[in-house]
Amino acid sequence: MDEFHRDTWVEIDLDAIYDNVANLRRFLPEGTQIMAVVKANAYGHGDAQVAATALEAGASRLAVAFLDEALALRKKGIDAPILVLGASRPEDVALAAEHRIALTVFRSDWLEEASSLYNGSTPIHFHLKMDTGMGRLGVKDEEETKRIAALIDRHPPFVLEGVYTHFATADDVNTEYFSYQYARFLHMLDWLPSRPPLVHCANSAAALRFSDRAFNMVRFGISMYGLAPSPDIKPLLPYELKEAFSLHSRLVHVKKLQPGEKVSYGATYTAQTEEWIGTIPIGYADGWLRRLQHFHVLVGGQRAPIVGRICMDQCMIRLPGPLPVGTKVTLIGRQGDEVISIDDVARHLGTINYEVPCTISYRVPRIFFRNKRIMGVRNAVGRG
Numbered sequence: 001m002d003e004f005h006r007d008t009w010v011e012i013d014l015d016a017i018y019d020n021v022a023n024l025r026r027f028l029p030e031g032t033q034i035m036a037v038v039k040a041n042a043y044g045h046g047d048a049q050v051a052a053t054a055l056e057a058g059a060s061r062l063a064v065a066f067l068d069e070a071l072a073l074r075k076k077g078i079d080a081p082i083l084v085l086g087a088s089r090p091e092d093v094a095l096a097a098e099h100r101i102a103l104t105v106f107r108s109d110w111l112e113e114a115s116s117l118y119n120g121s122t123p124i125h126f127h128l129k130m131d132t133g134m135g136r137l138g139v140k141d142e143e144e145t146k147r148i149a150a151l152i153d154r155h156p157p158f159v160l161e162g163v164y165t166h167f168a169t170a171d172d173v174n175t176e177y178f179s180y181q182y183a184r185f186l187h188m189l190d191w192l193p194s195r196p197p198l199v200h201c202a203n204s205a206a207a208l209r210f211s212d213r214a215f216n217m218v219r220f221g222i223s224m225y226g227l228a229p230s231p232d233i234k235p236l237l238p239y240e241l242k243e244a245f246s247l248h249s250r251l252v253h254v255k256k257l258q259p260g261e262k263v264s265y266g267a268t269y270t271a272q273t274e275e276w277i278g279t280i281p282i283g284y285a286d287g288w289l290r291r292l293q294h295f296h297v298l299v300g301g302q303r304a305p306i307v308g309r310i311c312m313d314q315c316m317i318r319l320p321g322p323l324p325v326g327t328k329v330t331l332i333g334r335q336g337d338e339v340i341s342i343d344d345v346a347r348h349l350g351t352i353n354y355e356v357p358c359t360i361s362y363r364v365p366r367i368f369f370r371n372k373r374i375m376g377v378r379n380a381v382g383r384g
C-alpha cells in the first residue's frame with residue numbers, strides 16, 4: 001500500500017461499486033453483458049480497483065477511452081477483454097493485438113492503413129462505431145460501412161467482434177431523439193452482411209431506462225459510481241444507486257480573526273465579527289476549483305463556508321467555533337446528518353456530476369475500502 005504525507009484524501013467505497021454493478025446484473029435481461037466503463041481512471045475512482053470490483057460483481061468486459069488506458073490496466077494485471085472507445089492510431093494495431101485490446105473502427109482509410117502496417121497473425125478485434133446522431137465518432141453511410149466490413153473480411157487477423165452506437169440524450173426525460181437514434185441504429189445494422197457477436201448501444205441512462213432496447217451488452221459508466229446520469233431522470237431510475245466517492249481533509253491551522261481582518265489572495269474576504277478560521281490543505285491544483293469559493297464543507301458535523309479565494313494547495317473555511325488542528329473536514333460525503341453529494345458540488349459549479357470526480361486530480365491519494373476495510377492506497381504523486 002502507498003503512503004501519503006498530506007492530510008487530504010479520497011475514499012472509494014468498492015462495496016458501492018460492487019452493489020451498483022450487481023444490481024444492474026439482476027435488473028438486465030438474462031444474457032445481456034455488462035461492459036464497465038473505467039476510462040479517465042474510472043471517472044477518478046481508480047481504474048484497476050474499480051475494474052476488478054466490477055468484474056467480480058458481474059461485468060464481463062471493460063471500456064476505456066484511449067489505448068494507453070487499456071495498456072495501463074494490463075500492466076496492473078487486469079486480464080479481461082477491453083475495448084478502446086476513442087480513436088487509435090493505425091500503427092498501434094500490432095500493440096493492441098499483442099495485448100488483446102479491441103479497438104473502435106469508423107473509417108475505411110484508417111483500416112486500409114492499419115492493414116498495410118499490420119503483418120502479424122495475432123487476431124485484432126474491432127468494434128464498428130456507427131454515428132446515429134451523437135455527432136462525434138462513427139460511420140454515417142452505407143458505402144463506408146460496407147467498405148469497412150469487406151476490409152475486415154479480407155484481412156484474416158482482423159475480427160469484427162462488435163458494432164455499437166452512442167446516445168446523445170438517453171439521460172433526457174424527452175425520449176424523442178433517443179427513439180430517433182435507436183431507430184437509426186436498427187436501420188444501419190442492416191447495412192452489415194451479418195451482425196457481429198456483440199451489438200451495444202446503451203450507456204447508464206439507456207441501460208437503466210430502456211433495458212429492453214440494449215441488444216446484448218450495455219456500457220455502464222456513471223451509475224456504476226453511484227451517480228444518476230442526470231438530475232432529471234434520477235426519479236425514474238429502477239433502483240437506488242450508491243455513491244462510491246468521498247473527499248476528506250483535516251484542519252492544519254486554526255486562528256481567531258478580529259473584525260476587519262482579511263483572508264486569502266486579493267484580500268477579498270473581511271471578517272465581520274470575531275471569527276474562527278481554519279485552513280485545509282486542498283486547492284485548485286487538486287481539482288478543488290476556485291469557483292468553489294462560497295461553497296461549503298462539513299466540519300464538526302456542521303456546514304462551514306469556504307471563505308476567501310481558493311489557493312493552489314490550500315483554502316480557508318469559517319469554523320463554527322474553536323476546533324483543534326487535525327479535526328476531520330469532509331468536502332464530499334457525510335458527517336452525521338449533513339451530506340455534501342457530488343451532485344451538490346456539480347450544481348454549485350454549474351456542471352454535471354461526471355466532471356467532479358474526474359477533476360479531483362492525481363495529487364489526491366485514493367484509499368480503497370472493501371467490506372468496510374482498507375484494501376489499498378494509491379498515491380500517484382511522484383510516479384511521473
Ligand SMILES: Cc1ncc(COP(=O)(O)O)c(CNc2conc2O)c1O
Binds near residue numbers: 166203204205219354
Ligand atoms: C462511447 C461511450 N459509451 C459509454 C459511456 C458511458 O456512459 P455513462 O457514463 O453515461 O454510463 C461513455 C461515456 N462518455 C462520456 C461521459 O461524459 N462524457 C463522455 O464522453 C461513452 O463515451
